[in-house]
Amino acid sequence: KQEVTQIPAALSVPEGENLVLNCSFTDSAIYNLQWFRQDPGKGLTSLLLIQSSQREQTSGRLNASLDKSSGRSTLYIAASQPGDSATYLCAVDDPGGSYIPTFGRGTSLIVHP
Amino acid sequence: KAGVTQTPRYLIKTRGQQVTLSCSPISGHRSVSWYQQTPGQGLQFLFEYFSETQRNKGNFPGRFSGRQFSNSRSEMNVSTLELGDSALYLCASNMGQGVAEAFFGQGTRLTVV
Helix, strand or coil, X not given: CCCEEEECCEEEEECCCCEEEEEEECCCCCCEXXXXXXXXXXXXXXXXXXXCCCCEEEECCEEEEEECCCXXXXXXXXXXXXHHCEEEEEEEEXXXXXXXXXXXCCEEEEEEC | CCCCEEECCEEEECXXXXXXXXXXXXXXXXXXXXXXXECCCEEEEXXXXXXXXXXXXXXXXCCEEEEECCCCCEEEEECCCCHHHCEEEEEEEECCCCXXXXXXXXXXXXXXX
């Protein structure tokens, strides 16, 4: 059974810092890994999708990398802003091929001015 | 392009009642998945519908059921509500085949009193 772990569980940083959020998974036979952002009480917003054949994806100040062999992904946030405050979740597709993602518990990020 | 729409956004129900939640996927998406999110358990997969058929199912009791219509809209029903059913219910849609980036709705906040 796939298990996804995100470290740290919570993070509080001053504005302007570069951040690294970590995601690890137990079964490396994944199809995709997706990073999401969730604001309190709201739905999930897709940030980046990395296919299993890719090593990284970039969108603006966000960069996500994937190392399937070690079962790890990192989300890099450059020059953090207070508007980045949210919970960040990663999810990997079920290795059985059903495309049902398994989610981590998330990293709660606070960026203070 | 409209996103995933969930209705209603908020619901308050009494123990023993039943409830129906609705999800309209992104146009062209044939797969709709439902999730329950609670502080204690995180995001848990309920079930997935593809082309009006339940394709995958999580580990929830039979009180939780769903269906999908020919236009891909989906409904989720919970019967005999319990206090522990209080949660944010999220639905996600994707193309359903191949590399399937998931897009989430804003969720329905269900409170059982």
